[in-house]
Amino acid sequence: MPSLLYVVAGNPALPPELLGRLFARLGDSNEELAYALAERTDLDPGQVRLLAERSEDAARRLAGSGLLHAGDVDPLAxxxxxxxxxxxxxxxxxxIPLLARAPDAYLRQRLASYDGLPEEAAExxxxxxxxxxxxxxxINTTLPDLLxxxxxHPVPKVRRWxxxxxxxxxxxxxxxxxxxEVMVREQAAANPTTPGVAAARLVADHMMIRQALALxxxxxxxxxxxxxxxxVPxxxxxxxENPGIDAALMLRLAEDDGYDVRRSLAHHPRIPLxxxxRLATTVRVGPALLPRIATADPAELAELAGSPEPRVRKLAAARRDLPATLRDRLMADPNANVVKAxxxxxxxxxxxxxxALDRFGTSVAPAVASNPDAPRELLDRIAATPSLPVKALRTLAAHPNASPAALATCLASPDPRTTWAAAANPALPVAVMAELASA
Incomplete structure (x- = not known):
């Protein structure tokens, strides 16, 4: 669990003098601090080289962000x-040949997934x-003879992949x-490039194979x-959720009482609207935008938003590109779950x-606090609310409009994710950053 010192080290608003103070604390063994500092994008070349020397994890992060260059890297070190x-x-x-012979097995495993691996290294x-x-x-090679x-291969795990x-x-x-081996047949059955007619002969095989075949x-x-x-449900x-099934089969599965069957069907990208x-009134589909709703046209969205059933209206509310008229209608909805969406x-x-906050109170506070345009005054009101849900305070802690007072409330929270979000917030006062950097 990272301390707030390491979280604030990555705060993009950390002033140069505090950044220098953290670099002075690096020492030879503080890899966790080096890794946290490597998250920054404002490092000078000397700081980049120092972090790479202190920690290979930091060097990997710096390479990924584009701050570390080939000329700065010894592939053996x-x-x-x-x-x-x-x-x-x-x-x-x-x-590549050097890395293929490296003593670190995890590194060689990463190399095995490298796109365009030369044949000599693959061998x-x-x-x-x-x-x-x-x-x-x-699972990654495209060389036919090697495949x-x-x-x-005598080891089933290799044949499986x-x-x-x-x-x-x-x-x-x-x-x-x-x-x-069951595990090998299972993977072959699920592979979409396996000929379907051939794979179909496993329809009476082991349960695990049938589960894979169904995909x-x-x-x-x-x-x-x-x-x-x-x-087997x-x-x-x-x-x-298989894209190959037709509408008639979807209708059959919509009546299935097995665990998660109808919920999976609700996530099918081609399910009739x-x-x-119908499914939205019988299963919990969760807050995520469903694939079919993501492709709904304006007329379909209007139909959904006008439904007498709040669970259907909530489907449309998950879209983030609604026409303003539909968005405003749903914000005035009498159902809290629709407004939250x-x-x-x-x-x-x-x-x-x-x-919305006046009508529904803390039940909609997390959703209100997650709006990118929520004003500071409203966020302050949420932060001062007694018995506030943890999710609301956690969301508020990351909001760019959060006030110093609201962030102080977040830093005092017993929830670590809330305090981490507050420590990483660029709106955190410099004096508080300095206190955390001295911890």
């Missing part, structure tokens, strides 16, 4: 930073003593459907209908947010 630069196209190809990793490295290569060898590789030839994946988007229609009658739940509105929407006015 900072192999993870070197690999990060390679992944970004800013490293030296000559580093080295294919015979690595650590099978996690070989398995990572098996064929890995698909015949070869079976998950979407670059594998159809005949290879078809052969892996007959592997003696395959190219099965024959009769196989989908057979899976819809499977005794998880199989039917996977099937419900009328069927989705639309309150974070850009364009909602301070008056509307205040009215």
């Amino acid at each position: 900072l192999p993870h930073a070197a690999l990060t630069l390679l992944e970004q196209g800013r490293g030296e190809p000559a580093w 080295l990793l294919a015979v690595d003593e650590d099978t996690d490295v070989v398995a990572e290569l098996a 064929a060898r890995l698909a015949a 070869a079976a998950a590789n979407e670059a594998a030839p159809a005949e290879l994946l078809t052969a892996l459907l007959d592997d003696p 395959h988007p190219g099965l024959p229609a009769e196989t989908y209908h057979r899976l819809a009658a499977d005794e 998880w199989v039917r739940s996977n099937l419900a 009328g069927l989705l509105t 639309v309150a974070p929407h850009p364009g909602v006015t301070a008056a509307q947010l205040t009215a």
Whole structure:
């Protein structure tokens, strides 16, 4: 659990004199502080080099942010930073054979997923003593001959990830459907590039294989209908989100009483809107924007927003690009859950947010506090509310309009995530940053 010192070290508004004070505290062993400082984007070249010397984790972060360059990196001393630069196209190809022989197995495993890995390096990793490295290569390589060898590897884990590789030839994946290990057949059954007719023959196989098969988007229609009658709810739940099923099967699954089946169906990108509105009244779909709602046209959104059922109106409220007239109608909705869904929407006015808080109190406070345009006065009111939900204070702690008084309340919270958000907020007073930097 990071202390507030390390959180404030990454605060983008930290003044130069406080930043210098933190650099003076680095020492030779304070890797956690070095890593926190490496999150910054305002470091000078000397500070970047110092952090890279102190911590390889910091060096990797600096490489990822673009502050550390190939000329600053010895691939033997900072192999993870070197690999990060390679992944970004800013490293030296000559580093790859060195990294393939590095003693750190996790580094070699990362290298095995490198896009465009030279064949010589791939051959080295294919015979690595650590099978996690070989398995990572098996799921990522696009070299046909190498894939064929890995698909015949004596360790099932390696064959399993070869079976998950979407670059594998159809005949290879078809052969892996007959592997003696369940885990291998499971991956081959789920791989969308496995021929659907071949994969369908596993419809009566082990439960884990049927669960994987239910995700395959190219099965024959009769196989989908057979899976819809499977005794295992998880199989039917996977099937419900499969992009390959048709409307008739969706109607059947909409009546399924199995755990999570209808909820999975609600997340199907092509579910008919009328069927989705039916499901919204029978299952908890959560606050996330559903794929079908994300593609709804203006007329459909208006239809949803005008529904007499609040759970349907809430579906439309999750969109962040609503026409102003629909947004304003939903902000005036008599149902708190609908208002909570639309309150974070850009364009909602301070008056509307205040009215929502007046009507519904703390139940909508987290949503109001998450609106990017929520004014300071309203945030102060929320911070001073007794028995405020932790989620509301946590959201307020990260708000750019939070006042010093509100942030002081957040820093005094027993919830660590709230105090971390406050310590990282650029609106935090410099005097408070100095106090935290001295801790």
